Amino acid sequence: MEKIDFQERVRRRNEFDASIVYGTRQFNLLTRRQEHMAFREDNDDLWIDKKSGRIFEKFSEKRNCPLCSSADHTVIFVKSGFPHVKCNNCSLVYVNPILNRAEYEKLWSSEDSWENVLESEHQIKMQALEAAYSLDIAGLYFAGEKKADICDVGCGPGTLLSEAKKRGHRVFGIEPNRRCHGILKDKGIAFTEDFFPLKKDLGMKFDCIFLLNTLEHLRDPLLIVREAGKLLKERGVIYVSLPCIDALVNRVMHEKAGVFGGHSHIQFFSILTLSELFRKAGLKVLEYETIITEIGVIKNYLSFLDPYFGENPDNLDFITPELIYRNHLARNLNMVGRIG
Numbered sequence: 001m002e003k004i005d006f007q008e009r010v011r012r013r014n015e016f017d018a019s020i021v022y023g024t025r026q027f028n029l030l031t032r033r034q035e036h037m038a039f040r041e042d043n044d045d046l047w048i049d050k051k052s053g054r055i056f057e058k059f060s061e062k063r064n065c066p067l068c069s070s071a072d073h074t075v076i077f078v079k080s081g082f083p084h085v086k087c088n089n090c091s092l093v094y095v096n097p098i099l100n101r102a103e104y105e106k107l108w109s110s111e112d113s114w115e116n117v118l119e120s121e122h123q124i125k126m127q128a129l130e131a132a133y134s135l136d137i138a139g140l141y142f143a144g145e146k147k148a149d150i151c152d153v154g155c156g157p158g159t160l161l162s163e164a165k166k167r168g169h170r171v172f173g174i175e176p177n178r179r180c181h182g183i184l185k186d187k188g189i190a191f192t193e194d195f196f197p198l199k200k201d202l203g204m205k206f207d208c209i210f211l212l213n214t215l216e217h218l219r220d221p222l223l224i225v226r227e228a229g230k231l232l233k234e235r236g237v238i239y240v241s242l243p244c245i246d247a248l249v250n251r252v253m254h255e256k257a258g259v260f261g262g263h264s265h266i267q268f269f270s271i272l273t274l275s276e277l278f279r280k281a282g283l284k285v286l287e288y289e290t291i292i293t294e295i296g297v298i299k300n301y302l303s304f305l306d307p308y309f310g311e312n313p314d315n316l317d318f319i320t321p322e323l324i325y326r327n328h329l330a331r332n333l334n335m336v337g338r339i340g
């Protein structure tokens, strides 16, 4: 197994870090994120009881900790009417209450401002580089040189799978969002439209299953990872990427950080809590690291500028990508695990 050393990992991660490649303001304008943010603000108004500042009970649903089932928690902040709480037993941060199923489904059938962001050419370019990197890291553990069977749960328009296909792997996507199906067909990627866990037996096992920016959206992340584990071949691996609660951008900005929305991201893992999720799902952690520094956002905020659209922040040269990566403080946590 060939290793990729820290310096090489820094160089590769910087290549798909939009804050570094484009600058934060420039990238957000190019990918039309301001339109998405405006859409979100308009929608949030519909659920919030102006008197209490919280979402209306009729739209919401209470829950226990999705990692340890404890009901004991402390509210750490409220964002867009949604309390974000920390479990007093296992330390997972999760949204409670969340939007109920009826409201959630209404939202997802109407929201396409985020899809517009995802389809911008600059976003696609960054994601393709990130996908190539993720495949290289996962490939350290599933013998990536050879022809492997690769599955992406929530594969979207198939950015990772088309990169895997180019490398000669056999690929399979799971994606319920109709908007992506035409794109997947055009790319010649086999997929199912089913939600995960699947109702039907696929009759396939995989060398690597990717769960990229998926577990933070779903009500039962432990069930998802357990079920994904059942689809692995004997030496197969799971690769998870999700927003890390302990990221520097979140530690500095708290509820002002863009990752906190309320209705969409409903739990936030750390190295500790994601390792615990892996353990409960019967997986051994092979490695973890963080990606996407958000360095421009942090510098804007520390310069009293709009964090996402500010220009010319103070230098603050002591905050470097290396510092962030070395201390596992970037926005997304990537973890690789194997059954056993």
Ligand SMILES: [Zn+2]
Pocket (backbone or CB within 6 Å): 065, 066, 067, 068, 069, 070, 087, 088, 089, 090, 091, 092
């Ligand atoms: Zn808990």
